[in-house]
Amino acid sequence: MEYGLDKRSNALKTFNTTFIIIWLLIACFPFIWTFWGSFKVRADFFSRADWWYAISAFNTLIETGGQFTSNAYSEAWTEGEFWKASRNTIIVTVFVVTISLFLGTLGAYALSRSTERYAFWILIAALIFRAMPHITLVSGYLFPFFELQIWGILPTTIVVLVAINQPFTLWLLYSFFKTVPKELDESALIDGCSYFQAFRYIIMPVMWPGVITAGLFSLMLAYNDFTVTALLLNQENHTMVPKIQSYLGTNQHEGNLMWAVSAVVSATAPLFMLVMFFQRQVISGLTTGAVKG
Amino acid sequence: MPNKTFFWFFLPTGLAMILFIGLPIISTGIQSFYAQHDQVVKEVKKCDPFGCTVSIVVDQEATSVIRDERPLGKFNGLGTYVDRNHLAIEQISEFWDETDTFGDFIDQVTNLPFYKALLFTLTYCLFVTPNVLLLGFIIALSLNAISRKIRGPLIFGTILPMIVTPLVGSLVLFWMIDAEGIIGANLQLIMEDPYLSLKSSRTLTWITIIIYGVWHHSPFAFVVFYAALQTVPQEPVEAAIIDGASRYQRIRHIVLPHIYPVVTFVALISLMDNFRVFEPIIGFSAEGSAQSLSWLIYDNLVNEEVILFGSAAATSMMTIIGIAILLAPVLIRTWKEFRTAR
Numbered sequence: 001m002e003y004g005l006d007k008r009s010n011a012l013k014t015f016n017t018t019f020i021i022i023w024l025l026i027a028c029f030p031f032i033w034t035f036w037g038s039f040k041v042r043a044d045f046f047s048r049a050d051w052w053y054a055i056s057a058f059n060t061l062i063e064t065g066g067q068f069t070s071n072a073y074s075e076a077w078t079e080g081e082f083w084k085a086s087r088n089t090i091i092v093t094v095f096v097v098t099i100s101l102f103l104g105t106l107g108a109y110a111l112s113r114s115t116e117r118y119a120f121w122i123l124i125a126a127l128i129f130r131a132m133p134h135i136t137l138v139s140g141y142l143f144p145f146f147e148l149q150i151w152g153i154l155p156t157t158i159v160v161l162v163a164i165n166q167p168f169t170l171w172l173l174y175s176f177f178k179t180v181p182k183e184l185d186e187s188a189l190i191d192g193c194s195y196f197q198a199f200r201y202i203i204m205p206v207m208w209p210g211v212i213t214a215g216l217f218s219l220m221l222a223y224n225d226f227t228v229t230a231l232l233l234n235q236e237n238h239t240m241v242p243k244i245q246s247y248l249g250t251n252q253h254e255g256n257l258m259w260a261v262s263a264v265v266s267a268t269a270p271l272f273m274l275v276m277f278f279q280r281q282v283i284s285g286l287t288t289g290a291v292k293g
Numbered sequence: 294m295p296n297k298t299f300f301w302f303f304l305p306t307g308l309a310m311i312l313f314i315g316l317p318i319i320s321t322g323i324q325s326f327y328a329q330h331d332q333v334v335k336e337v338k339k340c341d342p343f344g345c346t347v348s349i350v351v352d353q354e355a356t357s358v359i360r361d362e363r364p365l366g367k368f369n370g371l372g373t374y375v376d377r378n379h380l381a382i383e384q385i386s387e388f389w390d391e392t393d394t395f396g397d398f399i400d401q402v403t404n405l406p407f408y409k410a411l412l413f414t415l416t417y418c419l420f421v422t423p424n425v426l427l428l429g430f431i432i433a434l435s436l437n438a439i440s441r442k443i444r445g446p447l448i449f450g451t452i453l454p455m456i457v458t459p460l461v462g463s464l465v466l467f468w469m470i471d472a473e474g475i476i477g478a479n480l481q482l483i484m485e486d487p488y489l490s491l492k493s494s495r496t497l498t499w500i501t502i503i504i505y506g507v508w509h510h511s512p513f514a515f516v517v518f519y520a521a522l523q524t525v526p527q528e529p530v531e532a533a534i535i536d537g538a539s540r541y542q543r544i545r546h547i548v549l550p551h552i553y554p555v556v557t558f559v560a561l562i563s564l565m566d567n568f569r570v571f572e573p574i575i576g577f578s579a580e581g582s583a584q585s586l587s588w589l590i591y592d593n594l595v596n597e598e599v600i601l602f603g604s605a606a607a608t609s610m611m612t613i614i615g616i617a618i619l620l621a622p623v624l625i626r627t628w629k630e631f632r633t634a635r
Contacts, residue, residue: 141313
């Protein structure tokens with residue numbers, strides 16, 4: 001909206017810039033602060049005496065002899081077994097993304113090419129499923145999973161996350177497939193391709209932007225999930241987010257807060273880098289559903 | 294596409310959704326009619342030189358036999374729904390008789406666990422959703438006026454609160470706001486109240502969680518509004534400028550009507566997401582003063598002694614009904630549109 005006619009007064013420009021700067025501070029400072037604090041000892045970052053210790057590193061100097069310490073990281077990753085949690089997260093994320101995309105592209109392609117009425121109702125049903133709070137689904141899973149003795153293991157969680165993710169993936173890919181002209185696969189069908197061949201060799205090659213976007217969202221869901229992973233995995237198989245929660249401690253056992261701080265930074269950094277790299281896709285994914293109606 | 298081909302293409306995803314979204318809802322429904330078994334007790338006669346005493350102890354063996362035989366629990370009908378931890382029909386009618394003023398009655402009712410959680414969940418939705426829309430729209434307008442060259446990094450900074458998981462987002466804020474954190478400590482200095490802390494006040498906790506909610510969800514509203522702003526046609530805006538419309542009038546009468554469908558979309562999505570608020574309560578360790586419906590279910594499911602399947606399921610069913618009520622207007626509208634389109 002940069003109009004030649006639209007002259008902004010200087011006051012408005014200043015106000016606008018100030019507003020953006022304040023907002024960015026609110027949005028980003030908590031992360032910068034946590035990153036900074038993760039290199040201090042607990043007595044500094046959670047100081048009872050003086051909050052300025054977090055900057056002057058008073059106790060960090062006494063305890064470790066330096067301004068910064070990476071003790072929290074090395075302890076959390078070894079003693080706290082965060083390496084195991086991140087390994088589990090990688091396994092879960094890779095499988096969830098692959099399976100979601102495989103099921104999602106097939107289903108969304110069919111939905112986008114069907115003219116029947118049931119395709120519409122399936123999309124509405126998917127919207128309703130999307131609205132279900134995950135915790136209500138988990139309360140439905142727990143009992144049958146205990147009975148079938150498939151509780152606590154990674155494959156169960158992967159399948160559950162794929163299913164929970166399907167409604168959103170279907171909607172997203174559906175709107176992407178709609179933008180691919182029908183004539184493309186119709187001509188392939190006339191030339192004697194089967195539907196699957198048309199899908200595999202004609203449509204998929206032009207669908208990469210959509211697939212990458214859908215993949216990113218599946219990844220963020222699997223990577224960020226707390227409800228499902230915390231309740232469906234046993235201690236041994238916990239992924240990063242429930243692991244962070246376990247560092248916080250409960251009434252029964254003392255946690256290790258600095259482990260949690262360093263684990264939060266370790267878990268967030270890869271996500272930020274990924275989004276920085278794929279920013280365009282994330283934004284297009286969020287807006288396809290909305291702007292096109 | 295022929296029905297048969299459609300079937301095979303859709304089978305995998307359809308199966309996944311039916312098995313892991315459809316069936317669990319049914320399973321939750323069935324579980325909500327059952328309650329965990331009572332413990333079997335037996336009388337043990339103990340005799341010593343001074344006489345015999347009879348004491349009552351839990352018969353662990355018999356209890357576990359019953360549990361193994363019927364793991365679902367005993368049939369309880371709608372019992373779980375109306376008990377003290379859920380709709381609490383009995384308690385409410387008692388309060389109605391006992392209390393003198395309506396205010397007292399409301400106070401009593403909102404102290405019951407289910408209504409307490411419902412009150413928090415609704416308050417959260419009511420305050421977060423409009424503020425998310427407003428803040429998201431202002432950020433979008435504001436960023437839209439900034440030079441295109443530096444917009445990329447600014448957008449990245451703006452969407453950070455949205456891409457982290459709610460648990461991490463709330464922890465990061467909590468560590469700053471808590472009495473030992475940078476903001477909390479400074480607030481104590483400014484207010485000159487060394488005992489001021491998040492945990493000590495219910496109102497403060499609620500406000501903090503609501504602020505967190507706005508912080509976390511605004512970027513989503515921003516992204517969608519920002520994209521919608523790019524599609525606003527230029528001609529009417531230019532015409533309005535020539536006709537002497539003020540900036541506010543232009544936004545009110547040209548931009549807003551244009552992006553109106555998107556506003557309803559964002560409102561719906563954020564309402565759905567806010568209704569399931571749960572992780573911030575854990576992140577802020579706010580269980581004491583703020584409980585949501587989802588948190589109640591979680592609490593039943595992580596119960597130390599026996600998992601309260603029935604109780605969790607009953608709360609789940611009522612949450613689903615809540616979601617259905619929220620979604621109903623949208624579904625009815627879609628259905629009407631669909632019918633007229635035919």
